[in-house]
Amino acid sequence: MSKKIRKIGVMTSGGDAPGMNAAIRAVVRACAYYHTECVGFYRGFQGMIEGDYVTLNARSVRNIITYGGTMLQSARSKEFRTREGRAKAAEKLKEAEVDAMILIGGDGTFKGGLALSEEHGVPCIGVPGTIDNDIAGTNYTIGYDTALNTVVEAIDKIRDTASSHNRLFFVEVMGRDAGFIALNSGIGAGAEEILIPEEDLGLERLLNSLERSRRSGKTSSIVVVSEGDKIGKNVFELAEYVKENLPYYDAKVTVLGHIQRGGRPTCFDRVLASRLCVKAVELLMDGKRDMMVGIINNEIKATGIREALQTEHKVNKDLLRISDILST
Amino acid sequence: MSKKIRKIGVMTSGGDAPGMNAAIRAVVRACAYYHTECVGFYRGFQGMIEGDYVTLNARSVRNIITYGGTMLQSARSKEFRTREGRAKAAEKLKEAEVDAMILIGGDGTFKGGLALSEEHGVPCIGVPGTIDNDIAGTNYTIGYDTALNTVVEAIDKIRDTASSHNRLFFVEVMGRDAGFIALNSGIGAGAEEILIPEEDLGLERLLNSLERSRRSGKTSSIVVVSEGDKIGKNVFELAEYVKENLPYYDAKVTVLGHIQRGGRPTCFDRVLASRLCVKAVELLMDGKRDMMVGIINNEIKATGIREALQTEHKVNKDLLRISDILST
Amino acid sequence: MSKKIRKIGVMTSGGDAPGMNAAIRAVVRACAYYHTECVGFYRGFQGMIEGDYVTLNARSVRNIITYGGTMLQSARSKEFRTREGRAKAAEKLKEAEVDAMILIGGDGTFKGGLALSEEHGVPCIGVPGTIDNDIAGTNYTIGYDTALNTVVEAIDKIRDTASSHNRLFFVEVMGRDAGFIALNSGIGAGAEEILIPEEDLGLERLLNSLERSRRSGKTSSIVVVSEGDKIGKNVFELAEYVKENLPYYDAKVTVLGHIQRGGRPTCFDRVLASRLCVKAVELLMDGKRDMMVGIINNEIKATGIREALQTEHKVNKDLLRISDILST
Amino acid sequence: MSKKIRKIGVMTSGGDAPGMNAAIRAVVRACAYYHTECVGFYRGFQGMIEGDYVTLNARSVRNIITYGGTMLQSARSKEFRTREGRAKAAEKLKEAEVDAMILIGGDGTFKGGLALSEEHGVPCIGVPGTIDNDIAGTNYTIGYDTALNTVVEAIDKIRDTASSHNRLFFVEVMGRDAGFIALNSGIGAGAEEILIPEEDLGLERLLNSLERSRRSGKTSSIVVVSEGDKIGKNVFELAEYVKENLPYYDAKVTVLGHIQRGGRPTCFDRVLASRLCVKAVELLMDGKRDMMVGIINNEIKATGIREALQTEHKVNKDLLRISDILST
Known part of the structure; x- marks a missing residue:
């Protein structure tokens, strides 16, 4: 007992x-x-x-x-x-x-x-x-729910400026081994692409998707990237790679970092x-x-x-x- | 077919x-x-x-x-x-x-x-x-989730002023027939009492609870009231009733109203x-x-x-x- | 000294x-x-x-x-x-x-x-x-600045629901003797009318303005009312008066109350x-x-x-x- | 004419x-x-x-x-x-x-x-x-006022996690040529140090101040850095420099970036x-x-x-x- x-x-x-x-x-x-x-x-x-x-x-x-x-x-x-x-x-x-x-x-x-x-x-x-x-x-x-809202609120702000300038933004969010934050905040923020560690979708696919987006008239885009994405590049290398291959895009990077841990x-x-x-x-x-x-x-x-x-x-x-x- | x-x-x-x-x-x-x-x-x-x-x-x-x-x-x-x-x-x-x-x-x-x-x-x-x-x-x-957060955020603000003044606040939230909003926002906001339409806990119990709170040293309190509460009084009558019976309480009422329907x-x-x-x-x-x-x-x-x-x-x-x- | x-x-x-x-x-x-x-x-x-x-x-x-x-x-x-x-x-x-x-x-x-x-x-x-x-x-x-933002944020939420339903909202804000909050939050929230204690603009003018608004195609409106407005009616009486005189309006009232005192x-x-x-x-x-x-x-x-x-x-x-x- | x-x-x-x-x-x-x-x-x-x-x-x-x-x-x-x-x-x-x-x-x-x-x-x-x-x-x-509030809100979040972990955070804010954002958001967020382009206070002074902070019992600190600070190092180099010289500090960096341009x-x-x-x-x-x-x-x-x-x-x-x- x-x-x-x-x-x-x-x-x-x-x-x-x-x-x-x-x-x-x-x-x-x-x-x-x-x-x-x-x-x-x-x-x-x-x-x-x-x-x-x-x-x-x-x-x-x-x-x-x-x-x-x-x-x-x-x-x-x-x-x-x-x-x-x-x-x-x-x-x-x-x-x-x-x-x-x-x-x-x-x-x-x-x-x-x-x-x-x-x-x-x-x-x-x-x-x-x-x-x-x-x-x-x-x-x-x-x-987790608070972090999702912090991320979505941040991406909403980034979208304001992305839409005003026809820009492509790569936003890195937390989740070294798991894509929960990226996946749900990405859908919540209406991201065009989401990269998570659980699935390597390939760079080719990303380029194609961004090109398709642009041809369909989209002039700004948000890509949410989990810090541990498996695509073999960190978020800065990713942005460089896209700029080289799709030169009409003015690609920017934001790493949300520790703001995701705080807040009411x-x-x-x-x-x-x-x-x-x-x-x-x-x-x-x-x-x-x-x-x-x-x-x-x-x-x-x-x-x-x-x-x-x-x-x-x-x-x-x-x-x-x-x-x-x-x-x- | x-x-x-x-x-x-x-x-x-x-x-x-x-x-x-x-x-x-x-x-x-x-x-x-x-x-x-x-x-x-x-x-x-x-x-x-x-x-x-x-x-x-x-x-x-x-x-x-x-x-x-x-x-x-x-x-x-x-x-x-x-x-x-x-x-x-x-x-x-x-x-x-x-x-x-x-x-x-x-x-x-x-x-x-x-x-x-x-x-x-x-x-x-x-x-x-x-x-x-x-x-x-x-x-x-x-x-529903957005409304809960709107309510909790509003009550957090009311708590700031309640704590600064040793006050008792009755906060009416939406939910004429169902206590979902009152119950969850009440727990989320740390309310001292929650009144919902599904359960009539009685005025006696409310008074006892508030008196017990006060004796234990609490000087401010929040009571969340569903607009359809079954206690037989609307939120203003409720506040009056408490003031009459527990005169040391400076009871105030806030009806959150339509802000609960809006927001991102x-x-x-x-x-x-x-x-x-x-x-x-x-x-x-x-x-x-x-x-x-x-x-x-x-x-x-x-x-x-x-x-x-x-x-x-x-x-x-x-x-x-x-x-x-x-x-x- | x-x-x-x-x-x-x-x-x-x-x-x-x-x-x-x-x-x-x-x-x-x-x-x-x-x-x-x-x-x-x-x-x-x-x-x-x-x-x-x-x-x-x-x-x-x-x-x-x-x-x-x-x-x-x-x-x-x-x-x-x-x-x-x-x-x-x-x-x-x-x-x-x-x-x-x-x-x-x-x-x-x-x-x-x-x-x-x-x-x-x-x-x-x-x-x-x-x-x-x-x-x-x-x-x-x-x-003061925080209170203005609290009010504007609340009215933004009310506008979401007002726009969704073609409604007229009377929003009472603090300021028994001074119209600072009403005037600045009213402009900040894009209110159609603002009533302050310092100036009695008359009920006639309010009705005319609302009617003009409606004729010009506006289907929802926000009127910000200082709690001490000089128009001789409290905000609930005001809403009743407008409903009687402009029956096509579904007028609602929100009293923001003590949320205006709190918040970060x-x-x-x-x-x-x-x-x-x-x-x-x-x-x-x-x-x-x-x-x-x-x-x-x-x-x-x-x-x-x-x-x-x-x-x-x-x-x-x-x-x-x-x-x-x-x-x- | x-x-x-x-x-x-x-x-x-x-x-x-x-x-x-x-x-x-x-x-x-x-x-x-x-x-x-x-x-x-x-x-x-x-x-x-x-x-x-x-x-x-x-x-x-x-x-x-x-x-x-x-x-x-x-x-x-x-x-x-x-x-x-x-x-x-x-x-x-x-x-x-x-x-x-x-x-x-x-x-x-x-x-x-x-x-x-x-x-x-x-x-x-x-x-x-x-x-x-x-x-x-x-x-x-x-x-400008909106950007200040965005920054302060972000630093409030970072402070939550800094306080929870006894950490030193370097937060980079916008302002390549002018320290308005850094100076005002830094005071608003209660930063321990603020570095602006208009004034090179020297690395020595920063180290001394952080050491004094620590000796007085502070276990977490925020340093706000204008992106154009004149201290001759970017924010990452700065963090490295501090880590080398004050090894008891677990220094982290957050670059707020484009979220500062957006928001209601x-x-x-x-x-x-x-x-x-x-x-x-x-x-x-x-x-x-x-x-x-x-x-x-x-x-x-x-x-x-x-x-x-x-x-x-x-x-x-x-x-x-x-x-x-x-x-x-």
């Missing part, structure tokens, strides 16, 4: 994502509701190793639902990747009398939690928080974070461990972390077809 | 919703892709009766994906509710050589389409476009509109009729309009529980 | 305005720069009377430049309007060893500061912070607040008192508070002419 | 700026008000040379006040820089019976207008439209564009020529174009001092 949970720790780890504060708030408030103590570790596993934490109550998280970033900060910890580092972390948890952890982050965070559980018996629940949406066991990760979370991300984290606390209260919470068909579901880590969250390639049809 | 579709008509009807333009664009572009003509009727069924339409091609819908409202305008038509009105409309469709219709709107719009199909044999496909999210056969309607659509609504409308065109090309398109578990599905109209899209009342936990 | 200033108090008073936090930050940071202590009083004069204050240093105001509202909260104090109340406040200032005050607010706040200076010898500097822009001695008050401040308001408050601290360090700071022709200027209070900041009525020309 | 003006041409030229559409609308509506015809030339001087224009009436500019970009498009024309090109343009104006031109753009645009007036007797009025604010004869140019104009830019362009039309109706319109101390003023071109609009370097004080 599992030990009664008297104190829960929470942390955010990996790349930060909008909605992480809403998630922390929900963990803290749910703990208060279930009369369980709650502490927050700073800078992810690194703060755990250093025993750097703070007691959190309902008032500590006042109004943070509206803010981007994470009040607990985030970091990547090299030390935690060693057995010694994890032992130190477990020791600190014990000292702090923390009975279980809720880990908000991505794949790497979940793996860390699993190791902590297996090696030191700390019950862990993972909450998917990353703008990349590249985690199985959930349709959406916290921060959308309603979707706030509600998602709230629902996932109430569930995470309830799972721990019910004696569950080594699970992640996710939203599937609009219901909150728990999946084994191990299972989730072994599954790939694949982009819906049918969206490429939709994009093709709509950029007619 | 069904007649080959050579020309598709599209219209928007009922209350307008952000993303309707993205939907029109997707219908037009998908028609172009499938080498089918496309015309747009102005002001919903009323324009159909008056034969008021325009030919639409890929260029006509350039850039409209980013705009709120609907370029085809919307209206409610009394005349169409009569058998004569519908006969006139069918006559005009015939004159315009329109073989099938795509109807973007809510319940009333779908009923109109069904009548047109049954009485005059016009194949119709319904696309759920309304901020209220009160349609079965889909998890989300077009415009979110990425979610644009992608949803795009996917639904490509599917709507493809259903017609495949000889289907009297169906609506929806998104279920992130997949686009078709449901019979009649079936959808007979089913109620219910709010997830578990969200009230989540709200209670989080306003601890 | 004036006493050396070792500790400065700061407070926000009256209606809150976006940019008040940026103003507090600038006072605090300028104090740190000039090696002067700084304390903040909560809830304006009321907190002063209660001796409710906090020591502020450069870290206390971290990141608040981006937030709406005021971290020191605001209130109106009846007690301070009495001689006894002010004596109590002066006593508390003495106890706290506060040598001078910076008061961020409107007319009423400035009057309070003047009384404190005259009756108890406390040097005061006023900083104009109010969305209403109704203070002489400055072209712009802190919060614009760049203009942040820079304005920063410049004004550095100057306010420097005036005190230079032995000045009973002045207000303002921006005139893009330069920061000091004016005697008494002089400013005796002068009226008038709206530029030429803007009504501009509005007439542009709603052609 | 000057010839009666029966038809006015309008065009946008140079880099596009938010508010150009509001400016076009105001020209068109003011022409309608004064019973003067109005035509719009596409793509600036290039469209003039090609005789590519459209007749504009009050309805043509409906709702465009809310949109970024320019409906008349913009371009730079090499041909117009030759005497032959200008002769061709003048010929086309004559054919179109255009009596006078209103030119919306920057310095280059104004020079072109002057040449057209001197060589071919076409009365021209310049309207300052550029995000760079680098034109004398006006406190503000159309588009702020209220300020819309009102400014409206007032300037009504005045521009009125100047022509009064027989004036070769002037530019500007806003000075909140009043609309006309200045000779030649005089304006010979004067430099200087940034207020006192703002650097303000920035230093506030980043204490």
Whole structure:
């Protein structure tokens, strides 16, 4: 039988994502509701190793639902990747009398939690928080919807100037291994072409498509490029290549970069974070461990972390077809 | 065997919703892709009766994906509710050589389409476009996500001033018969209480909750009220009642009103509109009729309009529980 | 010779305005720069009377430049309007060893500061912070630019739905005694008519103008109404009156209300607040008192508070002419 | 005596700026008000040379006040820089019976207008439209306020992630020759350092300041860099240099790029564009020529174009001092 949970720790780890504060708030408030103590570790596993934490109550998280970033900060910890580092972390948890952890982050965070559980018996629940949406066991990760809107809003602005000048713009968005952001923001922004790491459509095809666009009278175009696209060129080389081959195009590049990680979370991300984290606390209260919470068909579901880590969250390639049809 | 579709008509009807333009664009572009003509009727069924339409091609819908409202305008038509009105409309469709219709709107719009199909044999496909999210056969309607964000953004602003002044705010949001907007925006905005038409929680409970909030040290509060709440009082009466019973509260009212219908659509609504409308065109090309398109578990599905109209899209009342936990 | 200033108090008073936090930050940071202590009083004069204050240093105001509202909260104090109340406040200032005050607010706040200076010898500097822009001695008050953008953004949304439905919208904005917000947001939003308290244009003229609009083919219209308009009717009565006289119009009303006070401040308001408050601290360090700071022709200027209070900041009525020309 | 003006041409030229559409609308509506015809030339001087224009009436500019970009498009024309090109343009104006031109753009645009007036007797009025604010004869140019807000909003997002990760961010903003955008957005965003082309503060000073920041406990910092900064390094080299010398900093770079040119104009830019362009039309109706319109101390003023071109609009370097004080 599992030990009664008297104190829960929470942390955010990996790349930060909008909605992480809403998630922390929900963990803290749910703990208060279930009369369980709650502490927050700073800078992810690194703060755990250093025993750097703070007691959190309902008032500590006042109004943070509206803010981007994470009040607990985030970091990547090299030390935690060693057995010694994890032992130190477990020791600190014990000292702090923390009975279980809720880990908000991505794949790497979940793996860390699993190791902590297996090696030191700390019950862990993972909450998917990353703008990349590249985690199985959930349709959406916290921060993804906000990032999509940030990208679409930026491309809307670029389109204003593109249309005013008959220009071709290459816009690089985040997503080194997964095309979720590129694919959905590309459709949302009405991009003419979308390049994602999951599918190498070839340079030839891109040139043909741009030429066809132009012949049909389009004088400005937007191409959304995932930072990890497989076309073998980075976004600047791509623009150069197109300029050389289609000299009538005045091709420009914009790399959206870190603005995609920030900003006030959308309603979707706030509600998602709230629902996932109430569930995470309830799972721990019910004696569950080594699970992640996710939203599937609009219901909150728990999946084994191990299972989730072994599954790939694949982009819906049918969206490429939709994009093709709509950029007619 | 069904007649080959050579020309598709599209219209928007009922209350307008952000993303309707993205939907029109997707219908037009998908028609172009499938080498089918496309015309747009102005002001919903009323324009159909008056034969008021325009030919639409890929260029006509350039850039409209980013705009709120609907370029085809919307209206409610009394005349169409009569058998004569519908006969006139069918006559005009015939004159315009329109073989099938795509109807973007809510319940009333779908009923109109069904009548047109049954009485005059016009194949119709319904696309759920309304901020209220009160349609079965889909998890989300077009415009709902944008409206949620508009509401949350407005309440964030109200919270700034509420926190600065120790005030209690009653914020009325749309949703005469359904609490979707109130429930989700209320959780997203971190409201202390949410009143929805589906559940009468009683005035007593509201007073107790506000008093408890205050005793726990909260000095400002937000109560989100659905315009159709069942508590037996409108939002102004509610505020008066609270002021009389809890005189230490300086209760204010804000009715968000029509700003909830406008604004640039979110990425979610644009992608949803795009996917639904490509599917709507493809259903017609495949000889289907009297169906609506929806998104279920992130997949686009078709449901019979009649079936959808007979089913109620219910709010997830578990969200009230989540709200209670989080306003601890 | 004036006493050396070792500790400065700061407070926000009256209606809150976006940019008040940026103003507090600038006072605090300028104090740190000039090696002067700084304390903040909560809830304006009321907190002063209660001796409710906090020591502020450069870290206390971290990141608040981006937030709406005021971290020191605001209130109106009846007690301070009495001689006894002010004596109590002066006593508390003495106890706290506060040598001078910076008061961020409107007319009423400035009057309070003047009384404190005259009756108890406390040097005061006023900083104009109010969305209403109704203070002489400055072209712009802190919060006004943000409020204008909030209003324009809201009317843009209303226009989306107005255009989609051929509707006439009456939009009530703040400004009981001054038409600054109505006039500038009305022009910015492209309103067809603007009603301000400074000028009663008459109902007849409004009806004529709306009728002319309609005859020229306009099917939707926006009328911006200052809450204190002199036309003798409130905005709901106005809409009824128009509906009775111009029955073809489907007139709707939206009262924007308190969303106008909140929101992240614009760049203009942040820079304005920063410049004004550095100057306010420097005036005190230079032995000045009973002045207000303002921006005139893009330069920061000091004016005697008494002089400013005796002068009226008038709206530029030429803007009504501009509005007439542009709603052609 | 000057010839009666029966038809006015309008065009946008140079880099596009938010508010150009509001400016076009105001020209068109003011022409309608004064019973003067109005035509719009596409793509600036290039469209003039090609005789590519459209007749504009009050309805043509409906709702465009809310949109970024320019409906008349913009371009730079090499041909117009030759005497032959200008002769061709003048010929086309004559054919179109255009009596006078209103030119919306920057310095280059104004020079072109002057040449057209001197060589071919076409009365021209310049309207300052550029995000760079680098034109004398006006406190503000159309588009500048919107660009500032776009930059501040982007940096707010970057600060979310910077704070979450203890990072140093270099953010490059527009302004090759003038630091207006960097200086004002830097103060508005609470940047720790601001580098502008007008003042080389030296690398040494930057390192010292960052080191001091860090010692005082700041763990994240933003440095705003004008694209034309005089420090002798581009923004990527700068980041490398800092990383080498202050290895504890994880320095990142974001180049905001073309998003700064787009977006819905702020209220300020819309009102400014409206007032300037009504005045521009009125100047022509009064027989004036070769002037530019500007806003000075909140009043609309006309200045000779030649005089304006010979004067430099200087940034207020006192703002650097303000920035230093506030980043204490």
